[in-house]
Amino acid sequence: MTAVKPSRHSAPSRRTQAAPRPRRSPGTTLRENIVWLAAGAALIYLLLPNLIVVLFSFNKPNGRFNYTWQRFSLDAWKHPCGAPGMCHALGLSLKIGVIATVMATILGTLVAFALGRYRFRGRSVANLLIFMPMATPEVVMGSSLLTLFVSLHFSLGFRTILIAHILFCLSYVVVTVKARIAGLDPRLEQAAADLYANELQTFMRVTLPLVAPGIAAGALLAFSLSFDDYIVTNFNASPSSVTFPMFVYGSAQRGTPVQINVIGTAMFILAVLSVGIGQFASRRRAR
Amino acid sequence: MSAIVPPTSTAAPSTAGRRKWLPPVLLLIPGAVWLGVFFVVPLIFLASQSIQTGTVEEGYKVTWHLANYTYAFQHFWDQFARSLAYALLSTVFALLIGYPLAYAIAQKAGRFKSILLVIVIAPFFTSFLLRTLAWKTILSSNGLVVGFFRSTHLISLTNALGLTNGDQVLNSPLAVVAGLTYNFLPFMVLPLFASLDRLDPRLLEAAGDLYASPITAFRQVTLPLSLPGVVAGTLLTFIPAAGDFINAQLLGNTNTTMIGNVISGQFLEVLDYSVAAALSVSLMLTIVVLVALYVRKAGTEELV
Numbered sequence: 001m002t003a004v005k006p007s008r009h010s011a012p013s014r015r016t017q018a019a020p021r022p023r024r025s026p027g028t029t030l031r032e033n034i035v036w037l038a039a040g041a042a043l044i045y046l047l048l049p050n051l052i053v054v055l056f057s058f059n060k061p062n063g064r065f066n067y068t069w070q071r072f073s074l075d076a077w078k079h080p081c082g083a084p085g086m087c088h089a090l091g092l093s094l095k096i097g098v099i100a101t102v103m104a105t106i107l108g109t110l111v112a113f114a115l116g117r118y119r120f121r122g123r124s125v126a127n128l129l130i131f132m133p134m135a136t137p138e139v140v141m142g143s144s145l146l147t148l149f150v151s152l153h154f155s156l157g158f159r160t161i162l163i164a165h166i167l168f169c170l171s172y173v174v175v176t177v178k179a180r181i182a183g184l185d186p187r188l189e190q191a192a193a194d195l196y197a198n199e200l201q202t203f204m205r206v207t208l209p210l211v212a213p214g215i216a217a218g219a220l221l222a223f224s225l226s227f228d229d230y231i232v233t234n235f236n237a238s239p240s241s242v243t244f245p246m247f248v249y250g251s252a253q254r255g256t257p258v259q260i261n262v263i264g265t266a267m268f269i270l271a272v273l274s275v276g277i278g279q280f281a282s283r284r285r286a287r
Numbered sequence: 288m289s290a291i292v293p294p295t296s297t298a299a300p301s302t303a304g305r306r307k308w309l310p311p312v313l314l315l316i317p318g319a320v321w322l323g324v325f326f327v328v329p330l331i332f333l334a335s336q337s338i339q340t341g342t343v344e345e346g347y348k349v350t351w352h353l354a355n356y357t358y359a360f361q362h363f364w365d366q367f368a369r370s371l372a373y374a375l376l377s378t379v380f381a382l383l384i385g386y387p388l389a390y391a392i393a394q395k396a397g398r399f400k401s402i403l404l405v406i407v408i409a410p411f412f413t414s415f416l417l418r419t420l421a422w423k424t425i426l427s428s429n430g431l432v433v434g435f436f437r438s439t440h441l442i443s444l445t446n447a448l449g450l451t452n453g454d455q456v457l458n459s460p461l462a463v464v465a466g467l468t469y470n471f472l473p474f475m476v477l478p479l480f481a482s483l484d485r486l487d488p489r490l491l492e493a494a495g496d497l498y499a500s501p502i503t504a505f506r507q508v509t510l511p512l513s514l515p516g517v518v519a520g521t522l523l524t525f526i527p528a529a530g531d532f533i534n535a536q537l538l539g540n541t542n543t544t545m546i547g548n549v550i551s552g553q554f555l556e557v558l559d560y561s562v563a564a565a566l567s568v569s570l571m572l573t574i575v576v577l578v579a580l581y582v583r584k585a586g587t588e589e590l591v
Contacts, residue, residue: 035395038387043406045384046472049421050410056424067424107318114314118307126315129322135522135578136326137530139547140571143554144329147336147564150343167325170318228414230533231547235554248416252537256420264417271412275405 050268057261064255076258080266083257089247090263096158096243097226100165105219107166108173109211115174116181133171141168142235149236160236161243168232169222176221180214213282224271330571336564343558355565363549363566370545371573373460374529377467381475381524382517384468389479389516390509394488407476415470419537422466426457426538433457458540466534474523482516483509518585526574546570 056066060073081087115126133141145164149156188210192202230245237246248260337355341347360367392403410418426432433456436442445451450461486509494504510517532547546566553563 035387035391038384039391042384042388042472042476043403045469046407046410048425049418049469050413052421052424053413053417056421067420067427068429107321110314111318114311118311120308120311123311126319129319129327133322133326135526135574137526137547137570137574139530139532139550140333140567141326141329143550143563143567144333145325146554147332147560148325148329150560151332151336163325166321170321174318224411228411230416231531231551234551245414245416248414248420249533252416252420260414260417264413268409268413272405272409275408279401279405 053261053264054268057258057265059258059261061258066256066258066261073258076262080259080262083251083259085242086244086247086257086259086263089242089244092158092241093227093244096162096165097223100162100169100226101219101223103162103166104169104173104222105215108170108218108222109177109215111170111174112177112181116178130171130174133168134175138168138229138231139235142232145232146235156236156238157241161233161241164232164236165226165229168229169225172221172225173215173218176218177211177214180211180217184210216278227267333564334568336560337568339561341561343560347560352561355561356569359562359565359569363546366544366546366549367566367569369543370529370547370570373464373467373535373543373545374525374531376464377471377528378475378521378525380464380468381472382521385472385475385479385520386517389476389483392476393480393483394486404480407473407480411473416533416537419466419470419533422462422469422538423457426462426465428455428457452540457538458543460539460543462538463534463543463545466538467528467531470531470534471524471528474527475520478519478523479513479516482513482519486512514585518582522578522581526578529574530570 056069057076058072058074059066059069060071060075061068062070076082111126111130115123115130142164145160145167146156148154149160154160184207189202189206192206197205228245229243230249233243234246234249237243242250244263248256251257251260335349336347338349338351338353339347340350340352388407392400392407396403424430433442433454436445436451436456437454442451442454442456445456445459445461446453450464451459456462490508490512491504494508495501499507530547532545532551535543535545535548550563550566550570553559553566557563
């Protein structure tokens with residue numbers, strides 16, 4: 001006993017304390033923090049464009065393009081709809097985003113329950129069918145839908161954009177919700193059954209509330225994918241159905257109004273706030 | 288107690304009884320029909336379009352006109368090869384930049400983990416077109432980046448490599464690859480984070496106890512265990528990057544056009560649907576083949 005104890009204590013402590021000490025030099029601190037240096041540089045690379053978007057929403061450009069800093073101004077914030085056509089495009093994007101999110105979330109959640117809860121023949125085919133749209137480049141998806149619509153003489157516009165958006169959001173909702181279902185503890189549902197809950201009660205009171213955060217995350221992802229899509233949308237839109245990304249892309253050729261930066265900044269602040277509140281709420285609930 | 292739980296948990300999914308195939312099929316049908324009608328059927332239409340002849344005004348007929356493919360490759364081989372090269376470069380850069388970031392968040396961030404994750408996702412909440420346009424400001428000829436490139440004479444190196452032209456960084460291959468890397472970096476970081484987050488730090492301590500240097504421990508322990516994340520991240524970066532045309536359009540010049548620019552131009556401006564469809568089908572097949580080879584070589588089947 002006495003022979004074991006010292007060796008158990010001294011060996012690791014010698015390694016953790018004594019070993020680094022002789023090597024401690026400026027080079028060592030650099031080596032220890034090099035991961036943080038690289039990570040910090042990566043974060044700057046990720047966030048710098050967002051800072052530029054926010055900063056340039058307060059710019060007063062001289063020409064048609066808002067690429068170089070001139071002077072501080074609140075004009076764009078005072079008149080967010082001052083750019084002709086922009087708020088109309090924004091409204092269309094929000095409308096498509098909401099409908100596509102609701103549809104894709106419903107369809108995707110049903111599929112996720114089928115794949116996450118049941119073993120059946122053809123399950124791997126279904127998994128592949130869900131995976132393929134995510135592995136397809138957007139130009140291919142957009143152009144194939146265009147070919148379908150043109151061949152069937154289906155007129156392009158609001159409906160075709162909506163069909164496309166539901167399509168590419170669907171897979172992401174399935175993957176997100178399925179991950180949540182896979183992480184559920186099956187004993188919770190068994191406990192409900194033991195307490196004489198029928199299948200419907202178990203689903204409504206136990207399963208659904210537990211899966212709900214996954215469904216919410218899937219819906220949030222679907223909305224941001226839909227709201228931000230340009231490539232697929234552009235293939236399936238008509239000149240009368242201009243979404244916000246299409247407006248921004250068009251303005252890159254004609255002249256960028258400061259108002260697009262105002263919208264970009266406002267969306268960013270809203271989204272960060274809602275994610276922050278969500279995190280805060282879930283942490284309080286966990287306590 | 289622990290002996291009772293496992294049998295009940297394995298029996299739970301089959302509570303539906305004799306007709307247990309019915310509930311999953313009913314749940315599956317709406318979504319599967321949507322994917323079938325608007326994803327699989329269009330791909331068949333696209334493949335059919337690529338072997339048709341005709342015009343938009345007079346209509347098209349299937350004539351097994353494979354010359355659409357030879358025409359497409361004779362005229363647009365450069366853009367095709369360039370797309371794959373740019374996508375490969377930006378995937379490698381995204382891996383080199385994203386790995387330390389994902390590692391730091393997963394293993395070293397402690398209680399700041401969730402805040403840092405939000406920061407990685409936050410750029411998504413501003414339109415990617417606006418963020419790509421912001422790179423025009425960052426890389427513009429009087430910006431900081433160009434100043435740095437000029438003062439360190441890095442610009443003569445990138446000029447010699449053909450990555451930049453003259454004394455500007457904007458409208459060059461370098462700008463396009465930087466834009467692609469930037470745009471798809473979160474798609475690299477998130478899967479890497481997911482696999483590095485599961486890495487037990489005690490494994491690294493064990494490697495150290497067995498006299499492995501930090502580099503050996505990384506090569507033998509961290510990297511193999513994060514391989515599923517590397518595979519998922521590289522695919523999520525490479526596939527969209529190969530088909531992208533926004534970065535080439537907004538940050539490049541006429542010598543940086545990618546296959547996405549060509550497909551979109553042929554479909555929407557030139558209205559040569561058959562050649563555009565041939566290019567689209569070729570891109571899809573190339574990516575499917577490359578992905579299949581890569582996944583087999585990397586040896587993970589966790590993806591599907």
